Amino acid sequence: MYSALRRLLFLLEAEQSHDLVMATLALASRSKSMTALCGLLAGGKPPSCPVEVMGIPFPNPVGLAAGLDKHGRAANALGAMGFGWVELGTVTPRPQPGNPLPRMFRITEHEAIINRMGFNSVGLDMFLKHCNRAHSHLLKGINIGKNAATPLSRAADDYLTCLEAVYPYADYITINVSSPNTRGLRELQQDHALDTLLSRLGRKRHALADSHGNRVPLVLKVSPDIRADEVDAIASLLRQHQMDGVAATNTTTARNQVERHVLSGEAGGMSGPPLREKSTAVVAALHRNLQDEIPIIGIGGINTAADAIEKFNAGAKLVQLYTGFVYHGPGLIREICHELSSGQPP
Ligand SMILES: Cc1cc2nc3c(=O)[nH]c(=O)nc-3n(C[C@H](O)[C@H](O)[C@H](O)COP(=O)(O)O)c2cc1C
DSSP states (O other): OHHHHHHHHTTSOHHHHHHHHHHHHHHHHTSHHHHHHHHHHTTSOOOOOOEEETTEEESSSEEEOTTTTTTSOSHHHHHHTTOSEEEEEEEOSSOBOOSOSOOEEEEGGGTEEEEOOOOOBOHHHHHHHHHTTSOTTSOEEEEEOOOTTSOGGGHHHHHHHHHHHHGGGOSEEEEEOOOTTSTTGGGGGSHHHHHHHHHHHHHHHHHHHHHHSSOOOEEEEEOSSOOHHHHHHHHHHHHHTTOOEEEEOOOBOOOGGGTTSTTTTSOSEEESHHHHHHHHHHHHHHHHHHTTSSOEEEESOOOSHHHHHHHHHHTOSEEEESHHHHHHOTHHHHHHHHHHHTTOOO
16 A cells, blocks of 8 residues: 555655655644544554663564654654654754755655755744644654854753753653754764764753653764764763763765766765665664663664664664655555564564
C-alpha cells in the first residue's frame, strides 16, 4: 500500500509532498480516533522489543529522526505508526523561515535526499504549544538549535534558551551542532567551542534538574564528516561533561556516492543509503572509545532491517530513521522490530 501512496506523493516536489503529508498527520494528531486510524493503516503495532537506554524504557529501539516533524505538530500520528519514540525539531528560539526554496531534493535512483532547509522553525513558543497536544505516554526527544541570525560567539545563549524552555516537555534533549545548513554551526563540534558549550549546558541542566526534580538526559548529535581524531576529542568531552548519549549522525556534505547524478551539485546535507557506511563508521569509532559508557543512537541510511542490525553491531543501542521512512514507509519500523524480536538482540 505504501508504495502506491509513494508513487502519488513523488509526483509532487519533495517539499510539497512533505508539507502535504505533515499537514495530514498534524490534523490526524489532534483526534484520538484519527491517530488510531493512522496506526491501523500503518499495519498495527510492531512486534514488542523493549529496551532501556539513558534510563528511558523505550517500547522498541526504532525512533523517528529529527527534521521530519520540525514543528512538533504530528507527534501523535507518527508515534501511532510504530516508532518507539519521536524526535521533534530542530527548534530554534525565535521563528525563522530557513533557506529559500527549492531546498529539498530526492535522489530517487539512490533512495537519498539532499536538503538545505536551514532550520525552518516556528520558534519555541509555537513549538511548545504543539508539544502540549502530544499524548503523555508518547516518548519524545526534542532537538534544539540556534537561530541563523545569532552570531556563533552567542550560540550557547540560544541553546540555553531552548534547553530551559523544552526541559519540561522532553524525555531527552538533543543538542544539534551538526547540521551543514546553518553557517558555522559545525564549528561548535570543535574542541574548545564544544567544551564551552557543553560546560554551560551541563551547568544549566544541573540547575534545571534541581528545580524540576528530574534529570532529563542530554544527547549530542554529530556530523558524519568528522575525522577519527575529532571523534576521540568529542568522546572525551562527552565523558567529561557527563552527557547521556550521542546521536551519530546527521547528513553528509560528501557527494562521492552520487557523483554523476544531475542533482549531486545541490548544496546541503545528503541522507539515505549513500550516507550509510560513513555514519556506521562514526558509530563504530565512537563505540571503540566510549564502549557502553555512553549510549549511541545510530542514524544514517537505514533502509532495511539488515542496515539497522549493522548499526547495532557497530555499537548503537537505538536507531533512528528519516530517509528510509520516506522511501519505505512505516513497514520499515515493523521489519526492523520483527528482525530484532526474532532473535537478534540490539
Ligand atoms: C529534509 C531533512 C531535514 C532534516 N532536518 C534535521 C533537523 O532539523 N535536525 C537534525 O538534527 N537533523 C535533521 N535531519 C537529519 C536526520 O535527522 C538524519 O540525521 C539524517 O537524515 C540521516 O538519517 P537518514 O539517512 O535515515 O535520513 C534532516 C534530514 C532531512 C532529510
